[in-house]
Amino acid sequence: MLKGKSIxxxxxxxxxxxxxxxxxxxxIIANPPRFAHACDGKLLATLFYEPSTRTRFSFxxxxxxxxxxxxxxxxxxxxxxxxxxxxxxxxxTIACYADIAVMRHPKEGAPRVAAxxxxxxxxxxxxxxxxxxxxxLTDLLTIRRRKGGFENLTxxxxxxxxxxxxxxxxxxxxSRYAGVKFVLISPEELRVxxxxxxxxxxxxxxxxxxxxxxxxxxxxxxxxxxxxxxxxRFFNEDDYIRLKDRYILDAEKMQLANENMxxxxxxxxxxxxxxxxxxxxxALYFEQAKNGMFxxxxxxxxxxxxxVE
Amino acid sequence: xxxxxxxxxxxxxxxxxxxxxxxxxxxxxDTKKNTIAFIMNATSKKHxxxxxxxxxxxxxxxxxxxxxLDPNATVNIIENGKIVKKINLELPKxxxxxxxxKNPRCVTSVERNAPHIFHLMDAQTREYRCEYCDEIVSxxxx
Ligand SMILES: [Zn+2]
Numbered sequence: 001m002l003k004g005k006s007i008x009x010x011x012x013x014x015x016x017x018x019x020x021x022x023x024x025x026x027x028i029i030a031n032p033p034r035f036a037h038a039c040d041g042k043l044l045a046t047l048f049y050e051p052s053t054r055t056r057f058s059f060x061x062x063x064x065x066x067x068x069x070x071x072x073x074x075x076x077x078x079x080x081x082x083x084x085x086x087x088x089x090x091x092x093t094i095a096c097y098a099d100i101a102v103m104r105h106p107k108e109g110a111p112r113v114a115a116x117x118x119x120x121x122x123x124x125x126x127x128x129x130x131x132x133x134x135x136x137l138t139d140l141l142t143i144r145r146r147k148g149g150f151e152n153l154t155x156x157x158x159x160x161x162x163x164x165x166x167x168x169x170x171x172x173x174x175s176r177y178a179g180v181k182f183v184l185i186s187p188e189e190l191r192v193x194x195x196x197x198x199x200x201x202x203x204x205x206x207x208x209x210x211x212x213x214x215x216x217x218x219x220x221x222x223x224x225x226x227x228x229x230x231x232x233r234f235f236n237e238d239d240y241i242r243l244k245d246r247y248i249l250d251a252e253k254m255q256l257a258n259e260n261m262x263x264x265x266x267x268x269x270x271x272x273x274x275x276x277x278x279x280x281x282x283a284l285y286f287e288q289a290k291n292g293m294f295x296x297x298x299x300x301x302x303x304x305x306x307x308v309e
Numbered sequence: 310x311x312x313x314x315x316x317x318x319x320x321x322x323x324x325x326x327x328x329x330x331x332x333x334x335x336x337x338x339d340t341k342k343n344t345i346a347f348i349m350n351a352t353s354k355k356h357x358x359x360x361x362x363x364x365x366x367x368x369x370x371x372x373x374x375x376x377x378l379d380p381n382a383t384v385n386i387i388e389n390g391k392i393v394k395k396i397n398l399e400l401p402k403x404x405x406x407x408x409x410x411k412n413p414r415c416v417t418s419v420e421r422n423a424p425h426i427f428h429l430m431d432a433q434t435r436e437y438r439c440e441y442c443d444e445i446v447s448x449x450x451x
Contacts, residue, residue, distance in 0.1 A: 110420070
């Protein structure tokens with residue numbers, strides 16, 4: 001049962017619960033007006049202890065499109081947080097007014113502290129480099145809508161596989177489906193951390209390969225998940241400059257890929273996908289962003305236990 | 310070495326040699342108020358070398374903490390000079406406010422009142438995982 005639950009990491013949901021959320025998201029996409037009043041009278045609190053316009057807009061748009069209302073803050077300086085209030089006290093106070101809360105926080109596990117302090121559902125909208133479950137829901141929904149499911153897919157992940165938390169969550173979530181294979185494309189320095197390689201892939205006997213070149217593996221991929229190399233992850237500017245342009249997906253490389261390969265990206269991109277790829281029907285990253293709002297609508301409804309006739 | 314047996318209290322025996330100090334530390338037994346016998350590196354038929362702790366007039370210690378630090382130790386409760394209870398220790402599934410999370414990015418570094426909670430991840434390696442940030446610590450002695 002999803003009603004009343006907090007969602008702090010993707011593995012908080014069983015595969016059956018994921019299917020429930022995706023089924024509802026599909027219904028919403030098919031007929032948005034049917035859900036325009038699903039959350040009438042309900043209030044979502046968005047607690048953003050660090051700015052993230054993209055994620056906050058996606059949640060706020062989701063609630064507003066369900067007929068609900070939104071309160072919250074988007075920078076901690078303007079709030080009681082600046083006066084040193086604890087997360088536990090803040091969430092208890094917010095729970096007096098709101099029905100559900102979304103939290104983004106620079107510290108790992110902050111939404112867990114919040115969820116442990118209240119009965120109100122709390123959704124983690126990113127806690128430092130730790131978890132970002134609604135991004136994973138977005139990725140999975142986009143794959144499911146195109147491929148019909150997750151079994152037997154060969155999924156390539158490219159770029160920064162070391163620091164990219166969306167990559168780690170996606171690998172973890174997909175590792176629960178039969179026949180999934182991974183091709184991990186990255187420079188030596190940005191390979192997946194040990195807890196993913198040993199703890200998830202090897203522990204579950206999931207086939208995977210680590211390669212340095214994108215071209216050679218493109219023909220076999222069903223999904224290519226691109227990521228951006230983030231400047232703030234590097235101590236050394238030279239390392240960043242050396243690695244950031246290593247993988248650029250362009251029209252020429254797209255010719256090597258099979259005709260049904262999906263290109264995904266959590267956005268924002270810098271230059272790792274050339275703009276010329278945007279018009280390729282296999283480029284699905286903007287559709288992915290739109291799905292992000294729909295899947296958040298579905299998640300909010302499920303956690304509030306709301307059904308529509 | 311011979312230490313007189315106690316009338317009433319607790320004997321923690323078969324402690325892995327070298328762990329006794331840490332156990333006294335974590336149990337927060339007031340070493341000024343209580344009479345304590347602490348033997349390091351005693352020879353044991355079973356274990357080769359061991360530590361041993363006797364605490365007079367104390368019969369309740371935190372068994373969870375003991376299990377966490379040394380699940381192989383044994384605990385005897387003494388009343389009127391006799392063993393009235395033998396306790397076998399277990400690795401606890403969850404410990405609260407015993408291990409501190411050392412990850413500087415963990416929320417416990419800023420949220421002062423949040424309890425430090427760790428969950429058992431792997432009994433073999435005695436690895437525990439932080440409730441909040443998933444940081445892993447091993448409780449095994451080096
Ligand atoms: Zn922690």
